[in-house]
């Protein structure tokens with residue numbers, strides 16, 4: 001059986017998802033694409049039907065499942081439209097621009113009584129994070145006490161506005177920290193360097209683990225994400241996932257990618273294949289709409305903290321049964 005997929009949004013991530021679907025994913029065919037830029041959509045169409053209206057793509061009989069990779073603020077509405085059409089969707093992170101909108105997606109699934117939305121928190125499929133979680137879960141480092149995250153971009157993407165360092169970048173750290181530790185975040189303290197970049201955010205989990213995160217949007221030297229879990233009897237950290245070591249011009253070392261696409265290429269590929277299989281089996285994988293809501297809700301509360309007294313007691317509400 002071949003799954004017919006529609007892709008909405010063909011920017012950096014949408015184009016990469018389209019490439020992955022066509023070149024590196026089994027059991028799938030791209031039946032439709034949609035982008036605000038008609039010329040770009042035409043260039044990438046091949047045999048896919050080109051839509052100018054994302055809601056028409058979602059409603060099309062030719063589309064069985066949808067990849068949503070349009071701008072952040074449009075995610076929730078499109079995810080809700082997929083639920084209304086009873087179609088599975090892989091929705092790029094963040095799930096929504098606001099916690100209220102994210103909860104509307106959760107509510108739509110709860111009303112339907114099933115999960116159709118997977119949020120593209122792809123780090124859950126990254127080999128380095130997967131191995132760190134395995135080592136921690138196997139007890140190889142003892143009980144975790146600290147998690148150190150570093151999230152550095154060479155330069156903030158051109159489309160960044162307002163507090164997107166938190167709502168678009170730091171959301172990854174919220175999701176991966178909950179996933180790695182298997183516990184919920186209950187409080188946060190935020191510091192901003194002069195000029196607002198980098199941010200240093202310290203959170204505490206319900207079990208008292210401390211999660212420290214640096215978010216540096218203009219680190220200049222390259223794209224660099226790193227994590228280390230400190231346990232009572234050892235630590236586990238990712239080594240740079242570089243496959244070569246270069247000796248040249250008096251230097252010895254690994255390079256850094258310019259952005260997240262090369263760094264997380266394996267994660268995106270594994271995520272896409274897992275999503276397509278999950279649509280076929282009906283067994284959800286990856287981050288749920290609830291996980292998407294949690295990341296957006298915490299990000300929103302951290303933004304408020306940043307603009308006020310720098311601290312937040314995090315509030316989420318009760319997790320509905322379908323996400324147990």
Ligand code: ISE
Pocket residue numbers: 151153157168169172260
């Ligand atoms: C981007 O959207 C991502 O998802 C990257 O992983 C992150 O590092 C970057 O800051 C975001 O803008």
